[in-house]
Amino acid sequence: MATIKDVARMAGVSISTISKYMNGGNVRPENVQAIREAIAKLDYRANPFARNLKIQRSRSIGILLPDMAAPFYGTVVMSLDKTLREFGYHSLISVYGSNYGLERDNLRFLITNGIDGLIYIPEDLTCEEFYELTASIGIPTVQIDRVIPGVAGDAVLVDNGEAVYQAVSRLIEKGHTRIAIITGPKSVFTAKERLGGYLRALSDHDILFDDELVISDQNAFATGYRGCETLLGLADPPTAVFTTNYDITIGLVTAARERGIHIPEDMDVFGFDCVDVCTMMKPPLPVVHQPEVEIGQTAANYLIERLGGYDGPPRTTRLKCRLAP
Amino acid sequence: MATIKDVARMAGVSISTISKYMNGGNVRPENVQAIREAIAKLDYRANPFARNLKIQRSRSIGILLPDMAAPFYGTVVMSLDKTLREFGYHSLISVYGSNYGLERDNLRFLITNGIDGLIYIPEDLTCEEFYELTASIGIPTVQIDRVIPGVAGDAVLVDNGEAVYQAVSRLIEKGHTRIAIITGPKSVFTAKERLGGYLRALSDHDILFDDELVISDQNAFATGYRGCETLLGLADPPTAVFTTNYDITIGLVTAARERGIHIPEDMDVFGFDCVDVCTMMKPPLPVVHQPEVEIGQTAANYLIERLGGYDGPPRTTRLKCRLAP
């Protein structure tokens, strides 16, 4: 690879002039000409390692998240990457697979690799652990989808409680009174909020809460699948089920199918996130749809503002979900 | 941030000793002790920029792909990231959204950001353009899912032709003779191969090819959706449709639903990639399922071998698809 030195020699100017040219400074037209030619001839590109060392920045943003198979995450990441790239940043992505040890390790890994900022969907890390890992670095962080209580910084969330409240209310308005919920681990921020919306909807409609109808476990296919079995085995099974996550919804519907349960006649289902599925099923399965693209844009913009020196107090945005269809 | 100098001073040894300690060299036990303490006290971590400059490597792998919303891509990326990380690499991901200009730009972007290797799902770039961008860099590249003809290097593909051949044969065995196909752009590698499998299946079963029944357009929801309309509007519509991509499949099924077309009674459908969806539908929609995890593992391993100095001839692996259910 050609270096800045080679270009300087070939163009007959000094290194500093090349550097200035590369960084958009003023250079005499005849020199510009010579420099351009030299760069083209040598196929010169600035060495990013040297530049990073000098300016102590990498223009890379860490994105730390638990999963990427579910379309929700993929779409959020695409949106993040697109916006970040428009501002000259690139995405360093790290998936920890809902594994506590990996969440820690991958965060450390990102940090020790010189990211300028972090976009983070947390799961099990505590506030103390987070600060222990990041304290001496001080890079701006934007949490999305979920937050670690106590961690300062911007956050982009959705109105989980409200969306679930409305969804469950719809089920109630259809006449259901025994409505189950299958949700993620109670320790996970979104699961907690979604469960809250469910409880509030029941209570506002004077329906007594029955803890047999609340299943909380991993955000996974198996949880929905086994949840279906459990609920059907109840002495007084629910007539409707609300699921709070893509994988859980699919697991539930699959189990119901295998048992010949008709949806919605035998068991009504209201899901989360599975917009594709919702349009495919007959009749369409109603779901809560999150604004993935907007989440990514908002979070990326927050981070870019911080990176640009903005120093206001932490901001939290709550984006609205939409019930579909 | 503390530097190696600070640690050296506090531990009372030289910089070189710290460096050796950090890189696993032999250091006298009493010094190890002092160094450990100093590192802990200062919360020292090696500056990645300086290290990268010195060794001219970043341990980062570029992953360039057209999309990430479809679960196929998300799962492949997770698998890649997991394997790469086990070897101390991290993933620099860049999504170009089936946009020719972006494909070029993002490739350039990755390269100018010092990746050590590249994993690439190409679409519109030509062999010449690829080499023009990468020639003077010479980083190992593994192409997955699709290849640019003429580009040397390892590749991990699936047996597109064979999988489609079998899938279409199943439709034929069920008695269909008018079988349509909705596929991606003919310029895209996978679309070509899949179309080939379709044609071969027809011809092997003595079914005449009818080009009214072949629709080729973007790999997108709209293609499937409009394709359904087009096919239904035919004087002699098909009784079965094969779709070669997740988005296309969903578009087709959605359009059929809206028109009250029953699947499979009114129109049989065989899809691609939508494994989740396939299990949700009643009856399950048969699909070609690609081994996403294995694709990622194989590609990552190929790349790591090259990075480790392996210098054998280019390898191409064809992984088997599975028909589901």
Place this chain on the structure above:
DNA sequence: TTGAAAGCGCTACCAG
């Protein structure tokens, strides 16, 4: 085993 010193390629300061 240890330490001194020479860069890696670039940016940015300062003098001209």
Place this chain on the structure above:
DNA sequence: CTGGTAGCGCTTTCAA
């Protein structure tokens, strides 16, 4: 506007 030069923090000889 231009060029000389001092590092950025680390790895890696080479002697001791």
